[in-house]
Amino acid sequence: MKLSLxxxxxxxxxxxxxxLRRLGEKLKNTRLVHINSTREGGGVAEILAWMVPLxxxxxxxxxxxxxxxxxxxxxxxxxxxxxxxxxxxxxxxKDWDTYLEINAQxxxxxxxxxxxxxxxxxHDPQPTPLLSLCSERKGKWIWRAHIDISHPFRPVWKAxxxxxxxxxxxxxxxxxxxxxxxxxxxxxxxxxxPLSEKNMDLxxxxxxxxxxxxxxxxxxxxxxxxxxxxxxxxxxxVIQSYRLVHKIIPVQLVLAGGGASDDPEGxxxxxxxxxxxxxxxxxxxxxxxxxxxxxxxxxxxxxxxxIQKSTKEGFGLTVTEGLWKGKPVIGGDVGGIQLQVxxxxxxxxxxxxxxxxxxxxxxxxxxxxxxxxxxxxxxFVRENFLLTRHxxxxxxxxxxxxxxxxxxxxxx
Amino acid sequence: MNEFExxxxxxxxxxxxxxxxxNLRELRDRxxxxxxxxxxxxxxxxxxxxxxxxxxxxxxxxxWAKHSLGDEILAERLGIxxxxxxxSIEDLRTATLEIIEERLSELSIVxxxxxxxxxxxxxxxTVVFDTGERIRHPDELDSAISRMTNxxxxxxxLEARRRVPLGxxxxxxxxxxxxxxxxxxxxxITAIDVIFCxxxxxxxxxxxxxxxxxxxxxxxx
Numbered sequence: 001m002k003l004s005l006x007x008x009x010x011x012x013x014x015x016x017x018x019x020l021r022r023l024g025e026k027l028k029n030t031r032l033v034h035i036n037s038t039r040e041g042g043g044v045a046e047i048l049a050w051m052v053p054l055x056x057x058x059x060x061x062x063x064x065x066x067x068x069x070x071x072x073x074x075x076x077x078x079x080x081x082x083x084x085x086x087x088x089x090x091x092x093x094k095d096w097d098t099y100l101e102i103n104a105q106x107x108x109x110x111x112x113x114x115x116x117x118x119x120x121x122x123h124d125p126q127p128t129p130l131l132s133l134c135s136e137r138k139g140k141w142i143w144r145a146h147i148d149i150s151h152p153f154r155p156v157w158k159a160x161x162x163x164x165x166x167x168x169x170x171x172x173x174x175x176x177x178x179x180x181x182x183x184x185x186x187x188x189x190x191x192x193x194p195l196s197e198k199n200m201d202l203x204x205x206x207x208x209x210x211x212x213x214x215x216x217x218x219x220x221x222x223x224x225x226x227x228x229x230x231x232x233x234x235x236x237x238v239i240q241s242y243r244l245v246h247k248i249i250p251v252q253l254v255l256a257g258g259g260a261s262d263d264p265e266g267x268x269x270x271x272x273x274x275x276x277x278x279x280x281x282x283x284x285x286x287x288x289x290x291x292x293x294x295x296x297x298x299x300x301x302x303x304x305x306x307i308q309k310s311t312k313e314g315f316g317l318t319v320t321e322g323l324w325k326g327k328p329v330i331g332g333d334v335g336g337i338q339l340q341v342x343x344x345x346x347x348x349x350x351x352x353x354x355x356x357x358x359x360x361x362x363x364x365x366x367x368x369x370x371x372x373x374x375x376x377x378x379x380f381v382r383e384n385f386l387l388t389r390h391x392x393x394x395x396x397x398x399x400x401x402x403x404x405x406x407x408x409x410x411x412x
Numbered sequence: 413m414n415e416f417e418x419x420x421x422x423x424x425x426x427x428x429x430x431x432x433x434x435n436l437r438e439l440r441d442r443x444x445x446x447x448x449x450x451x452x453x454x455x456x457x458x459x460x461x462x463x464x465x466x467x468x469x470x471x472x473x474x475x476w477a478k479h480s481l482g483d484e485i486l487a488e489r490l491g492i493x494x495x496x497x498x499x500s501i502e503d504l505r506t507a508t509l510e511i512i513e514e515r516l517s518e519l520s521i522v523x524x525x526x527x528x529x530x531x532x533x534x535x536x537x538t539v540v541f542d543t544g545e546r547i548r549h550p551d552e553l554d555s556a557i558s559r560m561t562n563x564x565x566x567x568x569x570l571e572a573r574r575r576v577p578l579g580x581x582x583x584x585x586x587x588x589x590x591x592x593x594x595x596x597x598x599x600x601i602t603a604i605d606v607i608f609c610x611x612x613x614x615x616x617x618x619x620x621x622x623x624x625x626x627x628x629x630x631x632x633x
Binding site for chain 1 (some may be wrong): 420422424425426427431449526527528530532534535536537538539540543560561563564597
């Protein structure tokens with residue numbers, strides 16, 4: 001995909017683009033490789049889909065490689081992922097052996113590019129052991145954790161930590177997620193691409209066509225939660241909230257999400273959700289293909305309120321997307337949602353289905369407040385959570401790592 | 413006439429390496445020993461870090477005291493601290509510790525934060541850019557400031573105070589070194605209460621005050 005920074009000038013301002021170009025001059029021809037475990041589906045792939053071409057646009061030699069694995073590998077890495085987010089998962093020695101073996105196979109394919117790179121960014125736990133395998137590495141390696149590892153299940157963190165501590169730096173989305181590690185730990189919040197199909201403005205006609213396609217009633221309020229079918233996103237809790245509201249107000253609920261090749265648990269969770277929905281015609285459960293970005297965009301724009309009732313959340317880009325579309329968000333009081341949902345300003349933080357139901361009812365009775373919150377939320381995202389800020393922080397971090405000095409001020 | 417070089421800056425936030433504080437006593441102990449950059453970050457860099465613009469208080473210690481310790485009295489005492497009123501970070505550290513110790517002596521139980529609401533000590537790297545833009549005459553100040561980014565406002569008004577001449581913003585320092593009497597501009601800039609403004613509000617206030625002075629100058633025969 002060809003992307004140019006100049007396209008963002010109208011949204012972010014020319015000085016921001018100038019800053020990025022200047023950083024780009026300092027990092028021109030730097031060889032950088034991003035490694036993750038899926039090219040489609042989920043927040044990491046979405047971020048890399050714009051970050052890689054924009055890094056190329058400013059002159060860096062940037063590559064994006066995806067590790068390959070079978071269902072067994074991704075079932076294990078999903079368990080590691082869940083364990084890092086605090087779930088008491090059982091991983092046997094043979095599981096860890098498989099995890100290392102598949103990483104070793106991937107290393108053979110990636111050896112040259114990893115050895116020669118000046119900067120390698122490893123996203124999340126799936127490809128983490130690659131560093132230990134790359135004995136002749138020349139560059140600096142960064143571990144980027146996108147998930148909430150504030151309270152990991154100890155046996156999982158204990159097994160992964162020896163791999164992580166070998167990195168030169170790590171990046172977390174929030175300070176609560178940082179762990180005692182013998183290297184620099186940076187804080188970089190994720191962001192959205194305002195010009196992507198997921199976030200661009202859509203014509204009213206397209207919105208109405210999506211409304212009709214999913215049989216949504218324009219006369220009744222619509223609640224929307226977009227997320228993978230994952231227990232940490234608490235889709236069952238959202239259905240409980242909906243039921244508490246539905247007794248009083250005839251709301252409709254959309255639970256929509258795509259699958260991802262590195263998430264084999266999704267099908268099982270979706271079946272649980274379908275069972276909980278009990279064929280209620282006002283609950284619309286949609287399994288969307290990973291590239292259904294415009295549909296997601298339209299559903300978020302059709303919503304009166306965006307829900308993200310997660311019980312664990314690394315950042316919650318769906319919250320950012322909802323705010324960008326001028327919608328109030330009711331979100332779980334966890335992880336990165338706390339950075340975005342500011343009580344009474346951009347939405348409400350909740351801990352229970354009852355709490356979510358309470359604030360849904362409050363908002364539906366106060367349309368003026370919904371509008372005000374939507375406006376505040378959009379500006380909040382413009383100032384803090386657009387890709388230009390995110391890219392700038394990556395570039396400054398890379399510059400910092402490549403320079404010898406460790407002063408608190410860098411002149412560019 | 414010396415030109416004013418317009419700079420821009422951004423922050424890169426990182427963990428300080430200190431363990432988080434779970435209670436007020438731990439907060440005191442960590443503040444007593446942490447690197448000065450940590451204190452500076454939690455008092456001064458808060459305005460430039462990505463966050464919601466209207467927190468209850470401008471420094472992280474006061475916000476934590478209110479929301480995580482539930483101690484509104486301590487929050488109010490910490491919240492009114494003006495970090496720019498101190499000539500050094502060590503003086504600011506001493507003043508902060510004094511308030512916390514006084515509060516500890518008043519309380520029969522040390523207040524604790526809930527798990528997940530600990531105070532995390534951070535610091536930041538400041539990355540400074542030369543924008544290439546220059547101000548050639550004091551009368552250009554208001555229009556130049558109106559085009560600046562939040563980073564430029566932060567760098568020239570707030571961050572400037574930790575550089576020589578200490579405690580002074582870059583615009584006033586420049587004006588004082590120019591030939592002629594520009595004290596009316598300096599007074600207008602230094603009279604603005606920088607603590608309770610967002611950077612955008614600070615920019616608007618500066619532009620308004622400087623424009624007013626320029627307008628008055630023009631009306632004089």
